[in-house]
Amino acid sequence: xxxxxxxGIRGIGHRVVDSVWRLGYASRFFMLTLLKSGTSLRRxxxxxxxxxxxxxxxxxxxxxxxxxxxxxxxxxxxETLQKYGAESAVGTMVALSLVRELGPVVAALLFASRxxxxxxxxxxxxxxxEQLAAMEMMAVDPIARVVAPRFWAGVISMPFLAAMFSAVGxxxxxxxxxxxxxxxxxxxxxxxxxxxxxxxxxxxGIIKTCVFGVAVTAIAVFEGYxxxxxxxxxxxxxxxxxxxxxxxxxxxxxILTSFMFRGMS
Amino acid sequence: MQRATxxxxxxxxxxxxxxxxxVLALKVGNMGTYSAADSYTLIGNFENIGGLKVxxxxxxxxxxxxxxxxxxxxxxxxxxxxxxxxxxxxxFPKDTFASILTSGLIGEQYIGLAAGGDDAVLKxxxxxxxxxxxxxxxxxxxxxxxxxxxxxxxxxxDLSGTSGKK
Numbered sequence: 001x002x003x004x005x006x007x008g009i010r011g012i013g014h015r016v017v018d019s020v021w022r023l024g025y026a027s028r029f030f031m032l033t034l035l036k037s038g039t040s041l042r043r044x045x046x047x048x049x050x051x052x053x054x055x056x057x058x059x060x061x062x063x064x065x066x067x068x069x070x071x072x073x074x075x076x077x078x079e080t081l082q083k084y085g086a087e088s089a090v091g092t093m094v095a096l097s098l099v100r101e102l103g104p105v106v107a108a109l110l111f112a113s114r115x116x117x118x119x120x121x122x123x124x125x126x127x128x129x130e131q132l133a134a135m136e137m138m139a140v141d142p143i144a145r146v147v148a149p150r151f152w153a154g155v156i157s158m159p160f161l162a163a164m165f166s167a168v169g170x171x172x173x174x175x176x177x178x179x180x181x182x183x184x185x186x187x188x189x190x191x192x193x194x195x196x197x198x199x200x201x202x203x204x205g206i207i208k209t210c211v212f213g214v215a216v217t218a219i220a221v222f223e224g225y226x227x228x229x230x231x232x233x234x235x236x237x238x239x240x241x242x243x244x245x246x247x248x249x250x251x252x253x254x255i256l257t258s259f260m261f262r263g264m265s
Numbered sequence: 266m267q268r269a270t271x272x273x274x275x276x277x278x279x280x281x282x283x284x285x286x287x288v289l290a291l292k293v294g295n296m297g298t299y300s301a302a303d304s305y306t307l308i309g310n311f312e313n314i315g316g317l318k319v320x321x322x323x324x325x326x327x328x329x330x331x332x333x334x335x336x337x338x339x340x341x342x343x344x345x346x347x348x349x350x351x352x353x354x355x356x357f358p359k360d361t362f363a364s365i366l367t368s369g370l371i372g373e374q375y376i377g378l379a380a381g382g383d384d385a386v387l388k389x390x391x392x393x394x395x396x397x398x399x400x401x402x403x404x405x406x407x408x409x410x411x412x413x414x415x416x417x418x419x420x421x422x423d424l425s426g427t428s429g430k431k
Contacts, residue, residue: 045268048272048275049271051279052271055275056274056277095293099294159282160286163286163289164281164285167284167285167289170292193293194322197320198294200320201294202293
């Protein structure tokens with residue numbers, strides 16, 4: 001019996017040591033990516049190629065989801081607000097929830113599952129087919145050539161995608177509330193403009209998306225680089241990317257919100 | 266894919282992203298209606314600010330002319346020190362009257378500026394001398410009840426007085 005308890009404690013310890021080691025490895029990898037990104041920033045064509053794959057190809061899903069999220073917010077907001085006779089505040093509700101929370105968070109979640117998983121699978125497969133090793137043989141640093149451009153492309157794309165998500169979402173809310181239901185157009189926009197502050201709401205939202213962009217792409221490139229070079233390993237790494245980055249987005253969002261909007265009216 | 270097409274699409278993507286940011290800033294946010302770039306500050310001491318918050322509007326004749334920039338408690342005069350940033354397009358006379366008002370019965374509170382007749386205008390950092398505190402509902406109700414009670418009392422004594430005469 002005591003030996004079983006000891007084995008259980010040993011299991012916990014093993015897992016803790018393992019995850020701490022992995023966290024340290026990931027941070028060292030992140031630092032290395034930043035240090036070696038000079039080459040890729042000088043050869044900007046590499047980054048543009050990756051912006052096309054991570055950003056431009058994610059546009060459809062971002063715009064369609066943004067439109068539908070905004071439309072649902074308009075419907076639900078109207079349903080609730082009209083009970084209190086405040087249906088003209090529906091624009092404020094749609095805009096504030098999109099700009100502060102839903103825009104950055106949902107866009108980042110979609111970005112993680114659309115682009116993050118693709119980055120992990122691509123780098124993982126490169127590793128499995130020994131392309132990364134071949135690069136090293138040719139004295140080409142795979143971190144500078146493969147990892148850094150993908151990382152910077154994700155960091156650049158994320159704020160633009162989230163801004164488009166929010167803008168399209170506000171338009172969706174406008175379509176439902178004003179065009180379909182018939183809320184007064186003037187008060188819809190003027191109440192929204194009165195409530196949404198550029199510095200506090202929009203800039204804070206942009207800061208959030210930048211943080212999410214760094215977190216998602218850093219996790220994606222690390223998981224790809226760290227994947228076991230087998231089919232199973234690549235699939236596991238792709239799953240881990242989506243799960244870890246989704247949890248990281250939600251956790252970081254709570255931390256950022258508690259710092260940004262503390263004591264706000 | 267061709268390099269040129271890819272560059273084109275990335276260019277379109279970046280421009281659309283910047284466009285979305287501009288839409289958010291100008292159409293959704295308050296950048297289009299009021300910019301804090303060219304403004305001057307006025308200070309006012311209020312006995313009680315009620316529920317006034319930072320960023321609340323400062324209005325004159327119903328038009329938004331500025332925002333509340335900062336609210337602090339002054340330990341010298343033991344009242345609230347409110348800093349307002351006013352759009353520099355609008356100048357107010359020295360004897361302007363500032364009062365804290367409420368939009369609607371339970372709406373948000375704002376500062377209303379009523380211009381006086383002085384020739385000299387308020388400059389940046391000046392203090393508004395005449396201020397009027399926020400209306401606090403509890404105090405109002407308390408005063409009302411007190412008045413009612415004293416009214417009843419006086420009418421009671423009146424009654425007893427008349428009955429005594431009879």
